[in-house]
Amino acid sequence: MPATPAPDLMPTRSADTAVVLDRREGPFGEVVLRERGEHFEIIANGCFLMDTSDGRSERLLIDAALAALPAGRSGPSVLIGGLGVGFSLVRAAEERRWGRIVVVEREQAIVDWHLAGPLDRISGPALADPRTGILHTDLVAHLRTATERYDALCLDIDNGPDWTVTEDNGSLYSPAGLAHCHDRLTPGGVLAVWSAQPSPAFEQALRNAGFSGVRTEEVAVARGVPDVVHLALRAV
Numbered sequence: 269m270p271a272t273p274a275p276d277l278m279p280t281r282s283a284d285t286a287v288v289l290d291r292r293e294g295p296f297g298e299v300v301l302r303e304r305g306e307h308f309e310i311i312a313n314g315c316f317l318m319d320t321s322d323g324r325s326e327r328l329l330i331d332a333a334l335a336a337l338p339a340g341r342s343g344p345s346v347l348i349g350g351l352g353v354g355f356s357l358v359r360a361a362e363e364r365r366w367g368r369i370v371v372v373e374r375e376q377a378i379v380d381w382h383l384a385g386p387l388d389r390i391s392g393p394a395l396a397d398p399r400t401g402i403l404h405t406d407l408v409a410h411l412r413t414a415t416e417r418y419d420a421l422c423l424d425i426d427n428g429p430d431w432t433v434t435e436d437n438g439s440l441y442s443p444a445g446l447a448h449c450h451d452r453l454t455p456g457g458v459l460a461v462w463s464a465q466p467s468p469a470f471e472q473a474l475r476n477a478g479f480s481g482v483r484t485e486e487v488a489v490a491r492g493v494p495d496v497v498h499l500a501l502r503a504v
Contacts, residue, residue, distance in 0.1 A: 289386055292377035299377045301386065308353060308387060310378065318352050320390065325462060325487040325495035326355035326424065332485050332497050333420040333460040334363060338504065343367030344419035347452070349407040351378050354391035356422060361394035369399045370418070374406045408440050411448040419457045421449055428463025429470040429498075441470060446477035453502040461498040474500040 286302040286309060297313040309319040330346070337344055346366055348356050351373035360369045373379050379402060381387040382395060394400060403410065407425055429441040439445045449459050459479065463470070466484055474482045479500035486494040 290377065290381065292375075294375055294377060296374065299375050301377070301381050303386070308390075310353060320353050320355075323353075323355035325497065326352070327359040328485060328487055329422045329424055329460050329462050329497050330356050330359040330363070332499055333422050333458045334365065336458040336460075336481070336499055336501065337419060338456045341419060341456070346370070346420040346422060347372060347418045349421065349423035350425040351382060351391075351402070352424060354382060354387055354394065356424060357391055357400070358394045360422075361397045361400060367399065367419075368401070369397070370401050370403060372403045372405060372407045372410050374404070376404060379404055408445060408448075411440075411445070411452055414452060417452055417454045417457070419454050420460065421452060421457070422460045422462075423449075424462035428465060428467060428496075429461070429473075430463070430465065430467050441473065443473070443477060446473060446479075450478055450502055455502060456504040457502045459498075459500045459502070463496050463498060465493045466496050467498070470498060474498065478503070 284305075286304045288300060288302050290301045292299050300311040302309040302311060304319070307320045310317045333346065334344070344366060345368040346360055348360065348369065348371045351357065351371050357369070357371055360366050382391045395402070407423070423440070425440070453459065459474070461470075466486070471482050471484065480503055481499070481501040483499050485497045485499065487496070488494050
């Protein structure tokens with residue numbers, strides 16, 4: 269999921285080449301959906317964002333948040349920041365212990381690809397789950413202006429606190445952004461943040477923002493540093 273230059277687009281379809289299924293220009297730049305063999309890829313402003321080849325870390329984002337919640341909490345609500353290829357949403361919908369599942373996605377193109385496009389084959393059942401709802405809005409703005417609280421915030425909108433996809437995403441990891449996350453959580457609620465690499469500085473920022481139980485879970489990758497999920501709790 270790290271942002272790397274996208275390989276050249278190719279017109280032929282094979283496991284080694286990519287076929288553009290849709291290309292949109294939105295308020296945050298260009299987004300492209302490609303198919304490479306049996307997998308889908310999302311490209312944002314010419315950089316590889318995510319694909320459907322693995323998904324372990326996206327599932328960990330949901331599983332670790334649920335495991336970190338206080339025992340005995342009935343039907344906890346979860347806000348998933350970023351629809352992406354749908355792996356986090358699908359994982360949440362597979363777990364019957366979750367109550368309300370809210371997905372915030374700012375790119376209309378990505379919403380369309382799931383509701384009436386090729387990514388429906390991944391997320392269709394999860395989107396049809398009566399617990400699930402989609403909010404087409406910017407996550408940072410939603411956290412700043414919303415009044416509803418959630419038992420878990422599972423955020424995966426770019427490559428992590430040290431490597432943002434767009435400059436304005438950086439405000440999510442600022443002291444003000446973390447304060448908004450803290451405010452949107454119920455007492456004992458958990459914040460889970462996906463990152464393409466560990467960030468000790470972000471762990472300290474979470475502590476400075478008043479979170480407790482700050483820790484990092486890793487998912488090994490074939491090459492390079494591991495994907496991680498940063499976890500932090502709002503005090504009960």
